[in-house]
Amino acid sequence: MSEPLVKFEGVTVKYGDVTALSNVNCEIFKATSTALLGPNGGGKTTFLKLVAGLVKPTGGKVSYHKLKRSRIGYVPQESDVDWQFPVTALDVVLMGRYPVLGLVRWPGKKDKAAALDICSEVGLLKVASRPVGTLSGGQKQRVAIARALAGRPELLLLDEPTSGADVKAKDQFYSLISYLKERLLLTVIIASHDLQVVPKFVDDVACVAGGVHMHSCPSDIWDEGHFQRLYGTEVEAVLHGKVPHRMVDVHRSERGKPEPAAGHGGKKSSKKGG
Amino acid sequence: MLESAFMTRAMLAGVIVSLLLSVLGFFILLRKMSFIGVGIAHAAFGGVALGQLLGVPVLVSAAFFSVATGVGIGAVTRNGRIKEDTAIGIFFAAGMALGILFIYLKPGYSADIISYLFGSILAVTGADLWIIAIVSTLVLGLILLFFKELLASSFDAELARVSGIPERFLFYLLLGLVSLGIVVSIKIVGIVLVSALLVLPAATALQYSRRWLLVVFLAVLFGLIYTIGGLIASYWLDIPSGATIVILGTIIFLVSLLFSPVRRGGKSKVPT
Incomplete structure (x- = not known):
């Protein structure tokens, strides 16, 4: 079996006295999609932030196999963004290229062309030149994904990306992610309460509620007793x-x-x- | 008017300072940290008074106080220990209190301190002009070097961190540069009013565009209009320069707010 792209070994995360994750051991393999399911406060966002390097483990370690930090794309649940910020959708997507460019160098024609290609992939081409604050909620979500993709990630982390979206928008979103995963050979980890995602999209499911239990086949977990234990209802x-x-x-x-x-x-x- | 050597120096200093503060103000506004300029400027008062007490160059002591205050406010708020407005309120008061204490300890009357509090075009010497020019070049150079990274981390600090941008370093760098910008500007507009010159140009520019490049350009333009217009008006009307600059800027901002194309045009008619 190939080396896992991301490996958790005895990972524990504590925020003060509160334990968010305890002794987590799991592996995420290349070009797979994994859904993180679990109740609010169960540790899904902490799991993603660990992978992204935004949170340091209190115990244990997270290791990466041939994966640079700059090749991780992250789309947070609630971006602490002022949408009146004076940038266009294309500007935001181009920001995803900045780490690749390094200091001093500004995005050139090639970078802009690449960013426009990504806008086209995610259905933003028509609104790419509009100020980001004038876009709809769904379009802003796509801008966030396009920005993550602009850094040519190998691993894409999505934190509850469809919260607040209607059924049709959710369907469109997951279809887009499926398409991008196949086309760009992405590894995707997606935290969600949206159980539609599992049958339609993912290869693996991780039930996250303080600890993490991996299921290699999504249909294995469809037991109501299991979900009652997981969600506590x-x-x-x-x-x-x-x-x-x-x-x-x-x-x-x-x-x-x-x-x-x-x-x-x-x-x-x-x-x-x- | 420009035949007067002091007015030529004041005008040159004003142009440099408005350019500097307009660019710094752009980032400060985007980060919703407008009030930090007030805290840093008032902390500079402690530095100015200490410089006078010890007989060292006041710009040096003020720079030390301001940078320490700016970085200090950033550190305590970033760690989530206290909120930013609380930290600014405390550092602001502490800087002023130290200033008052140092003035009390200095024998004799400190008439010069008034020129730092309210600004005075007469106070700008040739040496001051050189210091303003050198510090401004250094600050603007660093801003230009990190401009796109500052833009990205101002838009979303967390995403900037994930993508490998040294967001924490840039945060403290910006606070340090803003502190230096404020210190070299206090002779023109004064400690009490310098924060207005940091905020007003970018705030006015944001009434006209939602495109960052145009906003920066307009902020610099408005900064120059406020400073040059304010200095000319203060010269002819024989009124304090700092107050005139800020009042002119406030009037133009309020008019811009009333007729803002961004606000009036709504979402679909944002100027391109």
Whole structure:
């Protein structure tokens, strides 16, 4: 088997007295896609930040095999960005090229052409010259991805990239990521609450709730009992073929049961895990 | 007017300083750190008073105080120990308190200190002009060297860090450069008002464009208009130069705010 691109060995992260991740051992292989699933506060963002080098392990180590830090692209969950910042979408994408250029040298024609190519790949070409603050939420998300891609990453980290997006936008987003992964031979790690991502996209699933449990086949994890342990709440699987299309919080659904998303057509399980 | 040697020096110093502060102000505004200029400038008062007490060049002692304050504010806020406005409020007051203490300890009346507080075109000597020119060249040179990295880290510090840009170094570098910029400017507009010249040009420029290159160009242009216009007005009206520069800048900013193409045009009509 080939060397893992990223390897966690006994990694623990503490923020003061709070343990975010404890004794994590896992491996991420090249050109694979991994979904991080788990409750809020479970450590998904910490996991991504460890890989990105933004957080240092309190114990253990994270090692990389033939992967330079500059070849990691990161799209954070909530970017602390002032969208009134006086830059165009293309300017932001070009920022992804800055580390490659080094000091003094400004982006030249080749860099701009490459950035425009990426804008084209992610569907931003028409709005590339517009100030970034005038773009829609979905377009800003694509700008963030395009910026990450501009540094020609081998590893792309996405932190809850579709939070707040509607079903159609989520579908489009994951299709785009799938396409980019195949085309650019990317390794992708994606933190998400969106269970649609698993059947459609990823090769591996990592359940993150203080610790990390890897599942090499996504369908292995579709057990309601498993999810109840992971999320700490009763859940009911809404089936769509072999794997659940989404999970519903039973307590919330009793108050106002949400309708299944349009066009599902799948059967709904009557069982409740326990 | 320019036949007066002091006015020629003041005008030259004003042009250099407005160029310097306009560029620094661009980054300070983008980082939402406008108030830090107030803290650094008032801390410089302690340095000026210490210089007078010890008989050392006041620009040197003021530079030491200002850089220490700027970096100090950055360090305590960056570590999340206290919020930026709290840190500025404390450092600001401490600098002023030390200044008052040093003035008290110095025998005799310190008339010169007033010129540092409120600015005086008469106070700019030939030696001052050289210091302003050299420091400004150094500061602007470093800004130019790291311009794109400063831009990227001002836009999103975390992403800059991930992509390998030395974001922490650039943060402290910018604070140090802003401190030096403020110190060399206090003779023109004074400690009390220098922060306005840091903020006003870029704030006015942002009313006209959302493209960084144009914003920088306009900020420099507005900075020059404020300084040159303010110095001419103060000369002819025989009123304090620093106050005149800041009042002129405020009027132009308010007019720009009222007729801002960026704000009036909405999202779809941002000027290109």
